[in-house]
Each structure stands twice: as C-alpha cells, then as structure tokens.
Amino acid sequence: MKTTKRAALLALAVLTAGTAAKADEIVIATTGGLMRNEMEQWFYLPFAEATGTEVIPFDIEVPDQWARAEGMVRTGQVEFDIVTATGPDLVGKADMLVDIPCDTLENVKEYALPGACQPKGIARTTGGMVLTYNTETYADNPPDSWADFWDVETYPGPRGLPDTGDRDWWLPTVALLADGVAKEDLYPLDLDRAYAKLEEIRPHIAVWWKTGNQVQQIMRDNEIAMTMAYSGRALKVIQDGSPFAMAWDGAIRDTGYLAVLKDSPNPEGAMNFINFFYGAAEGHPGFIQAVGYATSSTIGLSQLPEEEQKLYATYPANYELLVDPDFEWIGANRDELRERWTNWLLQ
Amino acid sequence: MSLSSFMQPDGRNLSKAGITLLMAPFFMLIGIAFLYPLISLLSISVTEPELGFQNYERILDTPVYGKVLLRTLWIALLVSILSLFLAFPVAMAMVSSGGAMAVFITACILLPFWSSVLVRTAAWAVLLQRNGIVNDLLQAIGIIDAPVRLLYTQGAVVVAMTHVLMPFMVLPIYGALRNIPQDYGRAAAICGAGPLRGFIEVTLPLAMPGVLGGFILVFLTALGYFITPALLGSPQEMMIATLISQQLREFLDWPFAAALVGVLTLFVTAITLVFSRVFRFDRMLGGQV
Numbered sequence: 001m002k003t004t005k006r007a008a009l010l011a012l013a014v015l016t017a018g019t020a021a022k023a024d025e026i027v028i029a030t031t032g033g034l035m036r037n038e039m040e041q042w043f044y045l046p047f048a049e050a051t052g053t054e055v056i057p058f059d060i061e062v063p064d065q066w067a068r069a070e071g072m073v074r075t076g077q078v079e080f081d082i083v084t085a086t087g088p089d090l091v092g093k094a095d096m097l098v099d100i101p102c103d104t105l106e107n108v109k110e111y112a113l114p115g116a117c118q119p120k121g122i123a124r125t126t127g128g129m130v131l132t133y134n135t136e137t138y139a140d141n142p143p144d145s146w147a148d149f150w151d152v153e154t155y156p157g158p159r160g161l162p163d164t165g166d167r168d169w170w171l172p173t174v175a176l177l178a179d180g181v182a183k184e185d186l187y188p189l190d191l192d193r194a195y196a197k198l199e200e201i202r203p204h205i206a207v208w209w210k211t212g213n214q215v216q217q218i219m220r221d222n223e224i225a226m227t228m229a230y231s232g233r234a235l236k237v238i239q240d241g242s243p244f245a246m247a248w249d250g251a252i253r254d255t256g257y258l259a260v261l262k263d264s265p266n267p268e269g270a271m272n273f274i275n276f277f278y279g280a281a282e283g284h285p286g287f288i289q290a291v292g293y294a295t296s297s298t299i300g301l302s303q304l305p306e307e308e309q310k311l312y313a314t315y316p317a318n319y320e321l322l323v324d325p326d327f328e329w330i331g332a333n334r335d336e337l338r339e340r341w342t343n344w345l346l347q
Numbered sequence: 348m349s350l351s352s353f354m355q356p357d358g359r360n361l362s363k364a365g366i367t368l369l370m371a372p373f374f375m376l377i378g379i380a381f382l383y384p385l386i387s388l389l390s391i392s393v394t395e396p397e398l399g400f401q402n403y404e405r406i407l408d409t410p411v412y413g414k415v416l417l418r419t420l421w422i423a424l425l426v427s428i429l430s431l432f433l434a435f436p437v438a439m440a441m442v443s444s445g446g447a448m449a450v451f452i453t454a455c456i457l458l459p460f461w462s463s464v465l466v467r468t469a470a471w472a473v474l475l476q477r478n479g480i481v482n483d484l485l486q487a488i489g490i491i492d493a494p495v496r497l498l499y500t501q502g503a504v505v506v507a508m509t510h511v512l513m514p515f516m517v518l519p520i521y522g523a524l525r526n527i528p529q530d531y532g533r534a535a536a537i538c539g540a541g542p543l544r545g546f547i548e549v550t551l552p553l554a555m556p557g558v559l560g561g562f563i564l565v566f567l568t569a570l571g572y573f574i575t576p577a578l579l580g581s582p583q584e585m586m587i588a589t590l591i592s593q594q595l596r597e598f599l600d601w602p603f604a605a606a607l608v609g610v611l612t613l614f615v616t617a618i619t620l621v622f623s624r625v626f627r628f629d630r631m632l633g634g635q636v
Contacts, residue, residue, distance in 0.1 A: 063596065063597040064597070066599065067596040067597065067599050158477065158496065163582055205581075206477070206496050207498075207581070208581050208582050221477070221478060222477060222478055223477050223478075223498070342411070342598075343409065345583075346411045346582060346585055346590070347411060347583070
C-alpha cells in the first residue's frame with residue numbers, strides 16, 4: 001500500500017515538472033523516420049544545447065498533420081508550433097499560418113537562398129518528385145523522361161505512382177509532360193488532356209504508394225521497375241546499394257517549408273529555431289547527406305564535394321530541368337484538382 | 348437504501364432496481380463512448396456547411412461514391428460467403444472429433460486472435476508480393492512465367508479479410524452444431540435418410556441460427572473494415588471506411604465524412620433489421636432447438 005502511494009506521488013511530481021517545463025519547449029511536426037531522426041540529430045539537439053529550448057518531435061504525414069491542425073484550431077487547443085508545409089499549403093493554409101519575419105531573422109537575412117523565405121513559410125529542404133528506375137531492368141536503354149514512363153512497349157515493367165501528398169497536381173503535371181507539353185506551358189493545367197493521358201498508364205500501375213517509407217520498400221522489394229519518388233527517398237535506396245537511378249528531366253520541384261501555426265504555444269521559440277536552422281553551418285552537410293535533400297542555406301550544399309552536389313535537386317544542372325509549379329494557380333484550383341483526382345482514382 | 352431493496356422478496360433474484368444498477372455502467376459507456384459521438388457526428392452532416400441535406404445530395408450526385416458503397420457491399424458479401432464455405436466444414440469437424448483433435452482445431456481457430464490484425468494483414472503482404480512466396484511457388488511449378496500482380500488487388504483484400512474474419516463464422520456455427528442432439532442424426536438414419544439427406548434435412552436447418560449469426564457478424568464487420576483494404580488493396584479497391592477516413596484526415600471535410608457515416612449506419616441498420624426478421628422467421632419454423 002505504501003509503495004503504491006509513493007509511486008502515485010512520484011508520478012504526480014513528474015507530471016507537474018512536465019507542465020512547468022512547457023514554456024521552454026517547441027513542438028515540431030514532420031514526417032517520421034528519416035526526416036525526424038536527422039532533424040533531431042543535426043538541429044533539434046544542438047538547438048536545445050545552444051538555447052535551452054527543448055524540441056518535441058511529432059511524427060505525422062503532411063495531410064494528416066493538417067487534419068490534426070484543423071482539429072486543434074476547431075477546439076482552440078493548438079499543440080504544434082512548427083508544421084511542415086508544401087508550396088500549395090503556403091497559399092491554401094495561409095490563414096492558419098503566421099508571417100515569417102524574413103527581414104528580422106539574422107541568419108535568414110545572411111544565408112537564405114533567394115526565394116527561400118516566403119511570407120508564410122521558409123524552405124527547409126528542396127527535392128523533386130523524380131522518375132526513378134531500376135538500372136538492371138533497363139540496363140541497355142534507361143528511360144529519361146515522363147514520356148518514357150508512359151512508353152510501356154519500349155520500357156515494360158510494373159510501375160508505381162503516389163497516392164499521397166500533392167498527387168492531385170503532380171500527376172496531371174507529369175501526364176502533360178509525357179503528352180508533349182513544354183515545361184513553361186504547363187500551367188494552367190489542361191485537366192481533360194491530363195486525365196486522358198493518365199487513363200493510358202493506369203493499367204500498368206502496380207502500386208499506388210502512400211508514404212515515403214512505402215516507396216522505398218517497393219523499390220527494394222522489386223515490387224516496381226519504375227516509379228515516381230521523393231528524390232531524397234530514392235537517393236537513400238540508391239546509396240544503400242539497390243540498383244536504381246534518377247532521371248531529373250521533368251522532376252517536379254518539391255520544397256518542404258517550415259511554417260508556424262497561429263496561436264501556437266511558443267511562437268518565439270519557433271522563430272528562434274528557424275533562425276538557428278539557417279545559421280547552424282556545422283549541421284547542414286551531415287543533414288543533407290543523411291536525408292538526401294538540400295537545405296536552402298548558402299552554407300549548406302556548397303560544403304559538399306562538387307561530385308556529390310550533383311545528386312541533389314538544387315545542384316544547378318539539375319535545378320534547370322525541374323518543373324517550377326505555379327502555386328498560385330494550384331492553390332486557387334485546389335478543390336477542383338482534388339475532386340477530379342478522387343473521382344478518377346476511385347473509379 | 349438497504350441491500351434488500353435490490354433483491355426480490357424471495358431474496359434470491361435481483362429486483363428491477365438491482366438490475367438497473369448493475370446495467371448502469373454498461374449503458375453509460377454505450378452512451379458516452381458510442382451514442383454521443385455518433386449522434387454529434389451525424390448532426391454535423393445536416394448542419395454544416397449549412398442546414399440541409401446537401402452533403403447527402405453530393406453522395407447521390409457523384410457516381411463514384413455510389414460505386415464505393417456498392418463495392419463495399421460486394422466485397423463484404425464475397426468475404427461472408429467465402430468464410431461460410433470455409434467455416435462450416437471446420438465447425439463440423441470440431442463437433443464430430445473429440446479430445447485432442449477438437450482442442451487442436453479450436454486452437455487453430457483461436458490462435459490468430461492472439462496476434463493483431465495488422466500483423467496478420469502484413470503477413471499477407473509478404474506472401475503476395477511480386478517476389479513473395481506465392482509468386483515464387485507458382486513460377487517454380489511452372490504455372491506462370493513471370494511474377495503476376497497479387498498484392499494490391501481485390502483478390503488480396505478478399506482473401507486476407509476472409510482469413511481475419513473466419514473465426515467469427517466458425518464459432519457461432521460450432522455453437523449451433525454442438526447443440527444438436529446426436530439422437531437426431533441417428534433418428535434420421537433409422538428413418539432411412541442417407542448422410543446427405545440427413546445433413547440437408549436435419550443438420551443444416553438446425554444449424555441455421557448459427558449460420559445466420561455468423562454471417563451477419565462477418566458481413567457487418569466486413570462492411571466497416573478499414574485496415575486490410577487500406578494495406579492490401581489499391582485505390583480501386585477502396586472501401587467506404589477508407590473513404591471516410593480520407594475525407595476526414597486528408598480533405599478535412601468533416602460534414603461530408605459525417606454524411607458517409609450516416610449512409611453506412613443506415614445500411615448496417617437496415618441489414619440488421621432484415622437479418623433479424625429472417626432469424627425469427629426461421630425460429631418459427633422450428634430451427635431453434
């Protein structure tokens with residue numbers, strides 16, 4: 001009986017201590033696994049050491065995160081400080097997000113690449129939705145464009161496409177590229193033409209993958225011979241020794257942004273973290289190599305050997321092959337894009 | 348209030364007050380954890396974004412949602428029928444075999460209950476993948492030349508759901524079969540019925556309550572099934588539970604998701620009512636021992 005009482009008291013003490021410390025912590029929502037682990041190693045822990053502000057990581061896929069955030073706003077209990085935002089989110093979720101003071105955060109002013117700091121979010125990592133293929137299956141004649149992805153005669157084999165994230169505009173975009181539309185003429189998207197083209201490839205899609213972990217898994221397990229993948233996820237599989245390569249032509253630029261929720265518990269801590277993230281030179285090379293995505297701090301990618309820089313989306317020769325999405329148009333037409341996608345996919 | 352007021356005057360059975368008191372926690376749990384959330388969710392479906400049935404109209408107006416609903420009913424029906432045909436012989440074997448054998452079969456039926464549905468579903472993914480055991484085996488014995496797509500198909504969903512839900516079919520049938528006195532079978536044989544006729548005219552009708560009970564249990568569970576279709580199916584196998592979750596978590600459309608819940612609830616209620624009528628009808632004909 002006595003032991004129980006003591007245990008209860010102890011639990012109470014721990015609980016109270018937790019509440020007291022709350023002022024000096026921030027909650028950062030990112031996708032779990034690789035991204036969470038590496039952010040923690042290279043930035044969260046050094047940040048806590050430098051400032052005393054503890055970072056609580058929260059693992060969640062981006063669509064789920066917004067659902068959660070929406071629920072938090074509904075109930076008035078906002079628990080995330082920093083969330084992960086995609087380009088369209090910066091337009092679509094703008095009224096849930098606070099402005100980033102690009103001009104007053106010192107390290108951002110000093111080191112951020114042009115365009116990295118947007119009104120509602122600041123670039124964390126940049127990659128591409130890239131065509132990835134098995135180099136053994138296509139040893140003699142590797143595919144190098146979305147037109148080749150659609151060409152099942154010349155390049156037979158099961159394919160994968162995403163059913164997660166922003167597939168409602170990613171896939172119409174690459175379908176139009178495959179149909180011969182030039183990169184600069186893509187937006188506004190001709191959806192009728194895009195879906196007619198998607199209909200062609202549909203029977204050849206063996207896996208509609210749902211998460212970054214799953215796309216890596218289907219590559220390793222040879223469940224597919226070609227797939228659209230997050231470039232950083234694909235890079236990791238390649239570095240682990242699986243026979244895959246990336247074709248950068250027509251890859252969709254995919255920047256993950258850090259954004260701060262309105263009415264978050266610790267907005268000041270959140271801005272401090274963003275400033276720290278852009279200035280922590282020693283964190284960037286290790287982080288970039290580990291996650292396979294380049295940061296947008298000028299003290300980042302340039303620290304790597306030239307040869308290695310070529311594996312990243314922000315390497316100049318790759319960067320010019322990327323599709324630069326029109327987020328204004330996408331944001332303004334998001335509901336229609338979603339509806340169209342859902343209705344097509346579920347058929 | 349003394350203890351005696353919860354008892355009947357005879358001091359042996361509970362009084363009405365006693366029964367009410369004992370049932371109260373159960374009804375409170377149902378009310379708080381089930382009815383209240385369900386009703387508040389359903390009320391969103393007719394009050395947001397504005398008062399009216401526009402969310403339900405959207406379900407009716409968009410063919411794809413009807414398609415998902417029909418597909419859900421179809422998959423649930425397939426799973427129920429398949430389970431029934433697999434479960435009946437197993438239940439009969441459990442009844443007719445005694446001792447160690449009966450214990451062994453029961454263990455085989457109940458063992459899967461001890462591992463999570465997620466694990467059992469993931470095991471199917473391993474079996475059915477392109478370089479998985481099933482594909483390797485089929486290639487080894489020469490039935491196919493190249494791996495075929497087994498994973499992320501309707502077949503994968505149906506097979507795995509049948510595996511997960513079959514115990515719910517076996518147990519009620521087993522219960523019904525075990526309650527049939529062995530004399531009935533012997534009586535049928537003495538009256539000249541062969542094994543087949545005895546089965547069709549005696550055993551099967553008497554087992555019907557168990558069959559229907561198992562069928563409704565499996566069918567209704569399958570209707571709302573989430574994890575297996577989500578992991579083993581492609582979007583073309585999407586069932587209504589997955590659609591609801593997608594509307595809720597991805598598209599943040601609570602009112603529309605609530606309307607889909609409303610439609611599913613309606614179907615489940617209607618089917619339960621129909622089944623329970625059939626059930627009682629069957630009892631009237633003497634199906635119940």
